[in-house]
Amino acid sequence: MTIVYRTTGAWGVGQGYNLTALQVDGNFYDLDQRIQAIEDNPPEPVNISHMTVVGTQWTIYLEDATAFGPFTLPQANFRPSVVATVATNTHAPVLADANSYKRCTHVDGCTVMVPLNAVVVFPVDTELTYRQAADEPIIFDTLTDGPTLNGMAGFLNMSGGRGATVTLKKIATDEWDLIGLLAEDVTA
Structure with a gap:
């Protein structure tokens, strides 16, 4: 049986007047048969x-x-447990240093030059961790017009003594937070 429509629409031309009780029942029966066929023979x-x-x-x-x-x-952020040593008095982080732990051992300390995003594209949320393993401090610096380093008020952007650990965390394209034991600024 074909479904009978009252009005004209996307289904085609309707009959133009109210359906009879037989036509309504026929429509319900037709739909019931179609549903029953799907239930009996699911695709x-x-x-x-x-x-x-x-x-x-x-x-x-x-x-x-x-x-x-x-x-x-x-995926979880990878935080490697591999310890590497920086034996020079300067260190320029490269992409392979992302989420690394470095022990700075040079007797004269170490200056870490934090690069602009245009030079090394560290993803936001990257961490670079440095431990002062010698007597002289680790200094965190940038070139002129370099990225912003957010230290702490009353402290210098350098490690606070032998055994101090400082983490640089990238929080924006050219902005890093310094987290850890920083040297107190006694000249302020």
Whole structure:
């Protein structure tokens, strides 16, 4: 049976007047038969064929070649436990230093030159940790017009003594927070 419509619309031309009780019942019966046919013979689903993960990108492929994704998989920030030594009196961090732990051992201390984002594109949330492993301090500095280093009021942008650990945390494109034991500014 074909469904009977009263008005004209996307379904085609309607009959132009109210449906009779028989036509209404016929419409319900037709819809019931269609639903029953689906329940008795459900369509086969399009199953997952396979999935791929490349780096942090996950893509799902169905048997009909439809693809969903790629979706970015969440991942924990990697904080390596590898300890490296900086034996020179200057250090210019490179991308491979991201989220690293460095022990500065030079007898004259060490100056860490924090680069502009245009020079080294560290992602925001990168951390660079330095430990003063000698008597002289680690000085955190930038070139003229370099990135902003947010230290602490009343303290210098340098480590506060042998054994002090300071972390640089990138919080914006050209802005880093200094976290840790900094040297007190006794000249202020």
